[in-house]
Amino acid sequence: MDDASKKLDSAAIENLRTYLRIPSVYPNIDYEPCLKFLKIQADEIGLIYNVYRPVKNNPHVVLTWTGKEPTLGSIILNSHMDVVPVFEDKWSHKPFDADIDEKGDIYARGIQDTKALGIQYLEAIRRLKQSGYQPKRTVHVTFVSDEETGGLEGMKLFVKTPEFKQLNASFALDEGVLSENNIVTAYYGEKRSWKFEVHCAGQPGHGSLLLDNTAGEKVQYLLNKFYEFRAAEKKKIQELQYTDHITTLNLTMIRGGVQANVIPPEFTIVIDTRVPVEKFSDFEVQVNQWCKEAGTGVTIETIVKDDNAPNTSVDETNIFWTAFKSAIDGMNMTLKTHIHPANTDGRYLRGAGIPTIGYSASTNTKIRAHDNDEYLNADEFVSGIYRFVKIIPALANA
Incomplete structure (x- = not known):
């Protein structure tokens, strides 16, 4: 040089x-x-x-x-x-x-x-x-x-x-995501982000009583369902070795309560999910069913729900993909394609009709x-x- x-x-x-x-x-x-x-x-x-x-x-x-x-x-x-x-x-x-x-x-x-x-x-x-x-x-x-x-x-x-x-x-x-080795990844799509609050209303009262229909019992039911689902998705990652078709789910916030000896009238849990596009409709139906099963007074409030953005073609029908891949191949680098594990502004570009690769x-x-x-x-x-x-x-x- x-x-x-x-x-x-x-x-x-x-x-x-x-x-x-x-x-x-x-x-x-x-x-x-x-x-x-x-x-x-x-x-x-x-x-x-x-x-x-x-x-x-x-x-x-x-x-x-x-x-x-x-x-x-x-x-x-x-x-x-x-x-x-x-x-x-x-x-x-x-x-x-x-x-x-x-x-x-x-x-x-x-x-x-x-x-x-x-x-x-x-x-x-x-x-x-x-x-x-x-x-x-x-x-x-x-x-x-x-x-x-x-x-x-x-x-x-x-x-x-x-x-x-x-x-x-x-x-x-x-x-995209940095590579920890010499293999580079092109991300041609993203999961749909759905972040939502679940409000669990129930019977309030004194903390010494074993009341029915409490907010806490509804939270327990939902968390059991959410974490059973989460465990099954984690097992799939071990089997598949990648996360393109895996739904991620995490509890990120819990709100509620006034003091230690009072059963509150409501608890709210906040859930962050990233769902493969092809699985989103079924997953949404499942979450609503769990909320219904948890009991009366359980409602969902969406914080963020991504629109459905198309994936970018990574084949010869896309002249830009062909050009990008040729440039990578010309540098003797190994290239893989995946769905992005998180969310980026690329989903809005794709949603606006602009083919986008994360790299x-x-x-x-x-x-x-x-x-x-x-x-x-x-x-x-x-x-x-x-x-x-x-x-x-x-x-x-x-």
């Missing part, structure tokens, strides 16, 4: 560290420092900079590289600016200092999810532009908000705006997204840039 390339790669690492030092963490995120940083990047690289605000405090940044044939459907390269909270006392490094250790590992909240991804897009484009390459299709690099709380006031609204539709997107890349260009990295000591090695970050140098032209010329 020549000195110019080394200098460019060192600058890319520093750009990443600068972005990571912006604490765009919930709650009450101030996105303006991210916007200022991205405006500098757009000016340096030579990209058109726009900001859209379907919700006042949730901006979406679009950096545009105009193609030679701009009437063709464009390519979106998506990541999000927001990051999840930290438990700072559990970190070995300050989570927003972007420290680098002696092995070259950079520690920072958001480096895996998804700030490194956004910078890899931009640094790949920087190198492509410096080489004199111009894409056939226009490429939009999008940095969106509100992904980590479900995107309900983020991408879900943005895809419905006239400004988004004017991007004329035909295909998108969004976040992370970083490999050989322990997955620590949302975890303490989230990290990425600097060399692996740079390697990801050069993978996108191959992938972006393949997509833009499809």
